[in-house]
Amino acid sequence: MLPGAGDDPRGELVRPYAVTRGRTEPTRDIAIEAILVTTARGAQEAPYAGRHKQLIAQLCSHSPLSLAEISSHLRVPIGVARVLVADMASEGLLAVYQQSDDESQGERIEMLERILGALQRL
Amino acid sequence: MHSSDYRYPLDPDPTRIRAAKIVIAGGFGVGKTTMVGAVSEIEPLTTEAVMTSAGTEHDDLSGVPDKTTTTVAMDFGRITIGPDLILYLFGAPGQTRFWFMWDQLHRGAIGAVVLADVRRLPDSFASIDFFENRQVPYLVAVNCFDGAPVYPEADLREALTIPPHVPVLLCDARDRESAKAVLIGLVRHVIDLHQRGVPVGLR
Ligand SMILES: Nc1nc2c(ncn2[C@@H]2O[C@H](COP(=O)(O)OP(=O)(O)OP(=O)(O)O)[C@@H](O)[C@H]2O)c(=O)[nH]1
Ligand SMILES: [Mg+2]
Numbered sequence: 024m025l026p027g028a029g030d031d032p033r034g035e036l037v038r039p040y041a042v043t044r045g046r047t048e049p050t051r052d053i054a055i056e057a058i059l060v061t062t063a064r065g066a067q068e069a070p071y072a073g074r075h076k077q078l079i080a081q082l083c084s085h086s087p088l089s090l091a092e093i094s095s096h097l098r099v100p101i102g103v104a105r106v107l108v109a110d111m112a113s114e115g116l117l118a119v120y121q122q123s124d125d126e127s128q129g130e131r132i133e134m135l136e137r138i139l140g141a142l143q144r145l
Numbered sequence: 146m147h148s149s150d151y152r153y154p155l156d157p158d159p160t161r162i163r164a165a166k167i168v169i170a171g172g173f174g175v176g177k178t179t180m181v182g183a184v185s186e187i188e189p190l191t192t193e194a195v196m197t198s199a200g201t202e203h204d205d206l207s208g209v210p211d212k213t214t215t216t217v218a219m220d221f222g223r224i225t226i227g228p229d230l231i232l233y234l235f236g237a238p239g240q241t242r243f244w245f246m247w248d249q250l251h252r253g254a255i256g257a258v259v260l261a262d263v264r265r266l267p268d269s270f271a272s273i274d275f276f277e278n279r280q281v282p283y284l285v286a287v288n289c290f291d292g293a294p295v296y297p298e299a300d301l302r303e304a305l306t307i308p309p310h311v312p313v314l315l316c317d318a319r320d321r322e323s324a325k326a327v328l329i330g331l332v333r334h335v336i337d338l339h340q341r342g343v344p345v346g347l348r
Contacts (some may be wrong), residue, residue: 055192055249056166092189092190096190135339136163141232143191143329
């Protein structure tokens with residue numbers, strides 16, 4: 024038993040559950056189009072983080088990629104990619120960029136105008 | 146610059162990289178993947194979501210879906226707008242019964258294109274109903290398959306029973322310029338909705 028675990032009257036019973044929650048809840052928040060970029064720490068540490076995480080760190084070092092692209096390149100379902108990415112984000116190995124809920128309408132319109140211009144020039 | 150900087154140049158800085166997405170919806174075989182491929186800078190990729198019978202997403206790392214799960218495939222492409230802005234185009238999986246998937250796919254989307262085939266217009270009703278209910282801005286693009294009859298826009302509108310402000314365009318999903326025109330039409334429509342103060346976005 025880990026030191027201190029006996030202090031909690033719920034003891035070890037709650038621990039596995041806490042781990043499951045930690046793995047599934049934050050994952051819901053990563054959008055399918057969220058952009059992932061490997062951090063300097065990720066570049067250093069991901070080689071020791073297992074095959075999938077190492078591959079994710081490599082892919083997202085060269086150019087920013089979305090969660091969807093990671094899922095596709097790793098040939099794993101989007102939900103599995105999301106769990107791996109959420110883990111890596113909480114370990115500081117990946118930076119996750121996605122639309123924030125508090126984006127103003129002005130910012131939104133500015134982005135739309137940029138996209139419109141780019142599509143017209145495509 | 147040191148050589149190590151070259152290998153890992155993307156240390157996250159305060160600059161935000163933004164992702165935007167447009168969803169291409171519509172019935173089975175209507176040309177969704179074709180349209181994504183016509184404008185994407187990459188060959189369309191495929192990703193899968195494993196859904197439980199309850200309509201929620203399955204994220205079990207053991208990777209062994211049981212018999213209560215269904216795999217839903219989605220195609221997508223990408224257009225890099227700039228170093229800090231990337232537009233993704235997702236072909237929506239046909240089954241709107243996977244509401245969880247559809248919510249997740251459309252949350253934060255710029256809007257959606259409903260691709261329709263005049264010979265099978267009812268196939269597009271499920272998508273249209275979803276977008277109307279969830280306030281997802283959309284337009285209808287009628288994919289003009291060879292040999293399919295051509296109807297006046299007013300007749301199409303009536304058959305689709307869509308509100309007058311929703312644009313209806315004719316397109317050829319295989320043609321890059323035509324697919325571009327559809328996306329441009331959608332973005333213009335969304336900007337217009339914002340400027341008129343219409344609530345926009347999945348609720
Ligand atoms: N003639 C013609 N054929 C088309 C057009 N668009 C698509 N097709 C063909 O129609 C077939 C179906 O197109 P897809 O792009 O795979 O359709 P989809 O909507 O992605 O199909 P699912 O994902 O299976 O629902 C393909 O064989 C296309 O080549 C079009 O504008 N004209
Ligand atoms: Mg398809």
